[in-house]
Amino acid sequence: MKKSNLWSLRLGFSGKEADKIEKIGLEKFLKRSYYAKFDKDVPAFLNDDPKTLAEYKESRQRIKDLDPEEKKKIQKKENQTTAELKKWWIAKMQTDEFPLREKMVVFWHNHFVATSQKVKINYWIYQHNMILRENAFGNFRELTRQIVKSNAMVKYLDNVDNKKGKFNENLSRELLELFTIGIGNYTEEDIKNGARALAGLNYGDEGAVYRKNLEDNSNKTYFGKTGNWKADDLVDIIFEQKNIPYLITRKILKWFLYDNPSEELVVYYGDYFRKINFEIAPLLTKIFTEEYAKDTSGNKIKDPLVYISQLINELQLKDYDEAMIVAFLKQQGMDLYNQLNVKGWDGGNSWLTSQVYLQRNTTADLLCNGRSLSKKVQSAMTEENSRPKKEPEKKIVKIDFDSNGNNKTIISELSNRLLFTVNESMQKDMENLLKYDFDPKNPNANYGVVRLFNYITKLPEYQLI
Incomplete structure (x- = not known):
C-alpha cells in the first residue's frame, strides 16, 4: 500500500487525505491538523x-x-x-478538512x-x-x-x-x-x-x-x-506516579498503529510523554513521524468507522445519509456514545469476527451495486438469503482509475491504494476479473473496475492497515 494512502486511513477515516499528505508532507499535515478551527x-x-x-x-x-x-x-x-x-x-x-x-x-x-x-x-x-x-x-x-x-x-x-x-x-x-x-x-x-x-x-x-x-x-x-x-x-x-505514561501510550499506539504494540515502544514513547509534561500534540508528532519512517503496514485491523468511510470515499458516494453509517457502526459493535461497558471497544480481533467479516462483505456488495444501506436493507442483510420486498433505487458508483492504462496498470493502481501486500494468487484472480483485453476507455469500463474493487474488499489483507 502506498504510504500516504496508509497514513490517510490512520490519521483520518478514509483515503481522501492521501494527496494532501503526499503534497505537504506529514509534519505540515500534523501541524495544520492541530491548529485547524472547529x-x-x-x-x-x-x-x-x-x-x-x-x-x-x-x-x-x-x-x-x-x-x-x-x-x-x-x-x-x-x-x-x-x-x-x-x-x-x-x-x-x-x-472536516483535517x-x-x-x-x-x-x-x-x-x-x-x-x-x-x-x-x-x-x-x-x-x-x-x-x-x-x-x-x-x-x-x-x-x-x-x-x-x-x-x-x-x-x-x-x-x-x-x-x-x-x-x-x-x-x-x-x-x-x-x-x-x-x-x-x-x-x-x-x-x-x-x-x-x-x-x-x-x-x-x-x-x-x-x-x-x-x-x-x-x-x-x-x-x-x-x-x-x-x-x-x-x-x-x-x-500524574506524579512513575508508571503514569504507559497505559495511555499503549492505547494510542493500539488506536493508530498496532493491535499489539511492543512494550519497548510503549515505554519509549511513555518516557517521552512524561518528559514533555503530558502534552498530547508533541507526543503524536513524535510517534507518527518516527513510525512513518518504518514499514508498519498490516499490523492493525481496520475499525468499522474506517472500513465504511473508505468504502464511501472510494465509491464516491456524495449523497449518503449519516444514519447509514450510524446503523452500520451499531451492527459492527461500534455504536457511538454506547460502548458495552466502561472499558470501551476492545478493538483488534473483535473487529474481525466471522459475523463482522460477513457483515462487511455484504455491505461492500450492497454499496458496490449502488444499493443504499437503509434500515430495511440493514435488517434484511442479517437474515440469510433474505431480500427487502421493494428494491430501493440504485445509485451510480464510480472508482478512480487511470483510463489511459491497461488491466495490469489499473490492478497495480488499486492494489497500491488499497492493499499493503499482493501475492501471486491474488494477482491472478484480479487479472481474471480485469482481463488482458480490458478497454479502460469503454463507457462501461467503470463497472469492471467496481467489480475488481468489490473483490479486493473481500480480501483479508484489505481489512488491515
Whole structure:
C-alpha cells in the first residue's frame, strides 16, 4: 500500500487525505491538523434540552407528573435527539478538512467512556464530547481533570451516589484502573480514599460541583500523601506516579498503529510523554513521524468507522445519509456514545469476527451495486438469503482509475491504494476479473473496475492497515 494512502486511513477515516499528505508532507499535515478551527456552536437539535441544573430538575419533575403516553413521547424525542447527535458527529468526521482531531475525539471517547444510554441527558453527552474535542491535542492531565468533573462522568460512574458516610467507589476505581495508571499500580486503600475525596461531587450547570453537605473534608492518604484532597488533587498526585505514561501510550499506539504494540515502544514513547509534561500534540508528532519512517503496514485491523468511510470515499458516494453509517457502526459493535461497558471497544480481533467479516462483505456488495444501506436493507442483510420486498433505487458508483492504462496498470493502481501486500494468487484472480483485453476507455469500463474493487474488499489483507 502506498504510504500516504496508509497514513490517510490512520490519521483520518478514509483515503481522501492521501494527496494532501503526499503534497505537504506529514509534519505540515500534523501541524495544520492541530491548529485547524472547529465549530463550537451548540447544535440546533439540542435547543430544547435542559442545559442548567435548574432546567434539568424542572424537566425531571415535569415528566413525573405526565401520563405514560406523554412520557413515551418525551422518551421518543430524546431518542431522536441522540440519533441526531450521532449523525452530527459522523458529519464532522466525514467533512472536516483535517479529520485527525475527530479521530482523536473518537479515541478519547473510547478512553473516557460515558454512554448516552446511562447518562440520558443529551446535552451532557454533548458537553463531554466537546471537552474531548477542545482538549484532543492539549494536555492529558488537564483533560483528565475536566472529564472527572463533567456531569456525564459523575452520572455514568455513579458519583452522584458517592456521599460522606455512604461512599461509591466507581469513579475513584476507574480513574486509576482505566483512565490513568492501570491495574497493579495502586492499592485498594488508594481507591477508598479517592472515593472519599470525590464524595459530594455532583451535577452542576457547566460541570460537576461539590455539595457541602455531601463532601468529606477529613484528611485522606492517597499514594502516600495526606491531606484534604479533592478531584484536582487526586489527578495531580496520580500524574506524579512513575508508571503514569504507559497505559495511555499503549492505547494510542493500539488506536493508530498496532493491535499489539511492543512494550519497548510503549515505554519509549511513555518516557517521552512524561518528559514533555503530558502534552498530547508533541507526543503524536513524535510517534507518527518516527513510525512513518518504518514499514508498519498490516499490523492493525481496520475499525468499522474506517472500513465504511473508505468504502464511501472510494465509491464516491456524495449523497449518503449519516444514519447509514450510524446503523452500520451499531451492527459492527461500534455504536457511538454506547460502548458495552466502561472499558470501551476492545478493538483488534473483535473487529474481525466471522459475523463482522460477513457483515462487511455484504455491505461492500450492497454499496458496490449502488444499493443504499437503509434500515430495511440493514435488517434484511442479517437474515440469510433474505431480500427487502421493494428494491430501493440504485445509485451510480464510480472508482478512480487511470483510463489511459491497461488491466495490469489499473490492478497495480488499486492494489497500491488499497492493499499493503499482493501475492501471486491474488494477482491472478484480479487479472481474471480485469482481463488482458480490458478497454479502460469503454463507457462501461467503470463497472469492471467496481467489480475488481468489490473483490479486493473481500480480501483479508484489505481489512488491515
